[in-house]
Amino acid sequence: MNYHQYYPVDVVNGPGTRCTLFVSGCVHQCRGCYNQSTQRLDSGTPFTQEAEDRIIADLNDTRIPRRGLSLSGGDPLHPANVADVLHLVKRVREECQGKDIWLWTGYCLDELNTAQREVIGYIDTLIDGKFEQDKADPSLKWRGSANQIIHTFTL
Numbered sequence: 001m002n003y004h005q006y007y008p009v010d011v012v013n014g015p016g017t018r019c020t021l022f023v024s025g026c027v028h029q030c031r032g033c034y035n036q037s038t039q040r041l042d043s044g045t046p047f048t049q050e051a052e053d054r055i056i057a058d059l060n061d062t063r064i065p066r067r068g069l070s071l072s073g074g075d076p077l078h079p080a081n082v083a084d085v086l087h088l089v090k091r092v093r094e095e096c097q098g099k100d101i102w103l104w105t106g107y108c109l110d111e112l113n114t115a116q117r118e119v120i121g122y123i124d125t126l127i128d129g130k131f132e133q134d135k136a137d138p139s140l141k142w143r144g145s146a147n148q149i150i151h152t153f154t155l
């Protein structure tokens with residue numbers, strides 16, 4: 001997997017102070033995509049063991065308490081990204097007690113295949129669906145268009 005950006009301290013993408021990773025690769029081709037440069041799988045930088053270790057360390061850094069991890073892109077559930085994203089979310093669950101995981105995907109929840117659904121089993125919140133320009137609404141929280149749904153799996 002490649003990624004475009006990693007923000008170790010982010011207060012924009014999800015609730016509270018977070019670590020946020022924007023991965024590379026997306027098949028959805030939404031008109032008005034806000035992150036077109038991330039659509040190609042081979043864009044960005046390889047997501048190495050060091051990059052993964054850094055996220056775990058940042059989430060556990062008590063000097064700047066983070067509420068959790070946000071995964072966006074691109075699409076973290078692009079079939080080519082699923083194995084690496086699954087590895088990451090499992091580590092967060094095992095090694096970062098009390099941290100939540102939010103994930104944005106262009107797929108709808110009911111379209112996900114078995115491998116993609118396995119990732120969902122480790123996250124707290126999924127924001128799903130393509131960005132639809134005719135349903136865009138800047139007043140929406142955590143999503144760009146009204147068709148996208150915020151699914152909360154844990155309370």
Ligand code: SF4
Pocket residue numbers: 026027028029030032033034035036038039073074075105106129130131
């Ligand atoms: S799902 Fe997101 S990254 Fe992918 S094309 Fe749509 S808006 Fe762009």
